[in-house]
Ligand SMILES: NS(=O)(=O)c1c(F)c(F)c(SCCc2ccc(C(=O)O)cc2)c(F)c1NC1CCCCCCC1
């Protein structure tokens with residue numbers, strides 16, 4: 001099938017056996033003291049740097065400059081591509097990964113590509129091509145100022161395809177302060193083409209947002225003018241994979 005050669009990797013990876021998201025069964029994780037703290041560099045952006053925030057009909061995504069890099073915790077260097085969110089609805093939570101069967105209110109993914117490849121498109125078809133940093137979002141008593149930098153613009157991009165420019169801020173504020181405690185496993189993109197080329201990091205520490213903030217994502221609509229919600233994929237079978245933990 002010509003398409004198959006064209007894509008280089010089996011395009012129908014969505015049915016493969018290295019898929020994401022997964023349920024993290026903490027009783028079966030392997031404590032791996034060799035897992036070093038994740039180190040981020042260039043994540044603090046000046047306000048005069050403008051970032052494109054877009055409603056793509058599936059999620060809200062923030063394009064990131066390649067100046068943001070993962071410089072520790074992975075064997076190779078990875079540079080940022082974009083970040084986006086997964087959330088639920090009034091009827092329930094919407095994280096993609098679950099922990100001991102628990103689904104969290106929402107989940108952020110910061111997508112990076114391995115800089116040994118020239119471009120993101122080239123990297124995303126190689127097994128060590130992508131690194132996604134994931135963190136769970138929970139409802140807490142206070143508004144989260146870092147998430148407000150993104151959420152305060154959602155009312156301007158309610159329709160699919162709309163986008164707005166957001167002023168730079170410290171993107172690291174969207175991730176936990178403790179980058180030492182995390183789960184690590186090999187998986188995939190959670191949307192077609194589902195390439196099995198992601199080295200996942202899911203942080204143990206969660207992010208606290210106000211109830212209003214967590215509900216704000218459902219102001220977004222897709223092309224059928226339907227509310228954009230429950231944009232999470234079902235958890236996938238491990239097929240013998242093990243999840244490593246940087247902590248006991
Ligand atoms: N969890 S995830 O990382 O797999 C993921 C999702 F689950 C996602 F649902 C998404 S959004 C759906 C794919 C998509 C659609 C339109 C556009 C656009 O108009 O630019 C972009 C992407 C989404 F964008 C991503 N991240 C993308 C994976 C899609 C293809 C490569 C782009 C970078 C990472």
Ligand SMILES: [Zn+2]
Nearest residue numbers: 084086109190
């Ligand atoms: Zn995602």
